[in-house]
């Protein structure tokens with residue numbers, strides 16, 4: 001088949017070459033069969049590329065759902081809504097946040113993994129995307145194969161806080177209190193797979209204390225329980241805890257980053273208070289079901305990046321301690337590489353803690 005035809009038809013040369021080999025090997029005497037196939041392929045290719053162009057032109061033509069795996073009002077939900085509102089303006093269609101709760105974020109992730117890959121369902125999730133494969137031995141989805149990657153978003157430090165009347169005046173006293181009181185001390189979290197859960201596991205492991213962990217559907221309800229004095233401790237993102245710390249409504253023992261954070265310069269890290277190397281930073285990614293059209297991934301990613309550069313959005317996020325990631329991480333490859341690395345990192349840590357969720 002003339003080379004020029006191959007190039008102009010848009011049909012991959014390999015496909016045409018295979019066809020030619022088969023046709024010739026079958027000694028097809030009637031040349032018209034060959035041209036019938038080629039004509040059908042050309043029509044099909046034109047039709048597919050025309051459909052693709054139409055999708056690209058119109059997309060999005062209806063509201064887009066952004067699934068949040070935790071309760072409204074928490075540190076995943078509030079930033080997601082802030083970002084979604086800004087994205088709606090860029091995309092010209094509402095980006096609607098839907099909270100799908102439970103099982104430390106795995107119910108939401110599974111829902112999106114199984115959703116129609118039509119460009120109208122996306123997921124925002126955090127470290128839980130990388131820890132779930134180690135925590136859940138029967139995970140109904142594979143974070144590394146069942147999704148298209150859109151972008152990372154932001155890294156958020158965590159704070160270890162307590163009910164206001166907790167007796168320990170600093171982290172050193174808290175560590176002694178936790179060791180002395182064992183399972184009488186309780187720590188709230190957002191479910192197995194949540195970062196608040198992982199933080200509590202690492203804290204108990206580091207202190208050799210077996211405090212009781214209490215699950216909620218997100219750290220918004222967990223924070224309400226803490227403010228109401230029903231639980232003792234909570235490890236949560238600064239995007240949720242900052243206002244309560246500033247209002248003096250909770251007791252603050254430290255931040256979980258390896259160095260102090262700009263928004264709380266006087267707050268020591270847990271690492272400098274006796275837990276050298278203790279680090280918990282909450283990273284976030286945006287995903288779509290495998291097979292979502294590339295143009296949808298690109299347009300949603302562009303709108304996300306524009307939102308994160310929107311001073312109204314970026315200002316609020318950084319005031320709450322969030323660090324928007326660098327441009328190289330605001331890409332599909334930037335998210336995929338990070339997720340692969342995190343999944344490898346967390347596997348052994350969680351398996352050694354023997355804290356399986358199922």
Ligand code: ASP
Pocket residue numbers: 070071074075076077189190193194195196197217218219220236237
């Ligand atoms: N902070 C929660 C967690 O521990 C997530 C959330 O409630 O937004 O994963």
